[in-house]
Amino acid sequence: FSSSSSSGPVDYVCPATNTCTIDKHRRKSCQACRLRKCYEVGMNKGSQRKERKGSISMSKPAATKRSRADSSDNTVNSTSGSPNPAKSARKSQTVTILQALNKAALPVLESHHNHGQPPTKVHLLNSLVKLAERELVHLINWAKNVPGYTDLSLSDQVHLIECCWMELLLLNCAFRSIEHGGKSLAFAPDLVLDRSSWSTVEMTEIFEQVAAVSEQMMQNHLHKDELLLLQAMVLVNAEVRRLASYNQIFNMQQSLLDAIVDTAQKYHPDNVRHVPAVLLLLTHIRQAGERGIAFFQRLKSEGVVTFCDLLKEMLDAQDFLEKKSSNEGD
Secondary structure, eight states: OEEOOTTOOEEOOOSSSSOOOOSTTTTTSOHHHHHHHHHHTTOOSSSHHHHHHHHHHHHHHHHHHHHHHHHHHHHHHHHHHSOOHHHHHHHHHHHHHHHHHHHTOOOOOOOOOOTTSOOOHHHHHHHHHHHHHHHHHHHHHHHTTSTTGGGSOHHHHHHHHHHHHHHHHHHHHHHHTGGGTTSEEEEETTEEEEHHHHHHTTOHHHHHHHHHHHHHHHHTTOOHHHHHHHHHHHHHTSOOSOOTTHHHHHHHHHHHHHHHHHHHHHHOTTOTTHHHHHHHHHHHHHHHHHHHHHHHHHHHHHTSSOOOHHHHHHHHHHHHHHHHHHHHHO
16 A cells, blocks of 8 residues: 655555454554555545645634634623623612512502492492592502602602592502403492493593503503502602602603513513503593592582592692693693
8 A cells, every 4th residue: 555645655564464453442553454444435545645634724723713703602692691780770670669569559448338228429429439538548658658759859749649649549440440341440349330330420431431441451461560660650750840859750750661661571571562552541541530630629519429638638739730730821
């Protein structure tokens, strides 16, 4: 056997019978039989050394390139896998907000409505008003537990709750009524009114809006955590005009919006339209709230239903704000 190399042809001679065993342990025992075995598996007889050198010279850069690529991949993976400080801080803030809101969650109150009496307009309205008065007390205490609220000026704290208490009552009613599919409203576990009762108390238009919101909540599978965040958003977004605590209110709004987005991604990861759809519901709740305030003010002036002092103060404050806004517009 002969082999070409840069130093010329080389002849290898088997000292035995050209049948030496060549394996990984005895591959150097007979060069002639080793070369013969290489030819048998397809090596080119004319350029085996050149190819081998070329193969080696080509393989080294490839290996180096691959090694660098692996190193680059590891760097990218390491970077992408490492926590983003800003994102982590935001997630932590969302958790903190939800913990505070869950801890201060509003209770579901019984109305103590007397079902033994005929469901007349006055009887039903008296129960609704008394229930609203008790819920209002809890709302005021709840607001103090919304992160950032007590950092606002006292006048801004009072102003915000005066602007949105009816919206909050109706928002909560809508959520409690989800299981009724828009056909009835659950003001309390012992006071669920259907459409005929809405007509009796002459609040059909208002309750239609609340029921529609409730139905949308059901279709969007609104989670309890999302309700808590929407409650807080209604509170801090109650007044669009610049208040004394404008910067703090703005920061609260941004934090709540982030929390709403984070929570939606948790419970509705495949629905990119969930957050806009849910936030749009607040527009309808605000309209219903404005109509509810006007209706209660009319009831108070008529003197048909008894109002406690706290509810009277809230209605008087709303009346003052409306008149002030009207005068500013003139």
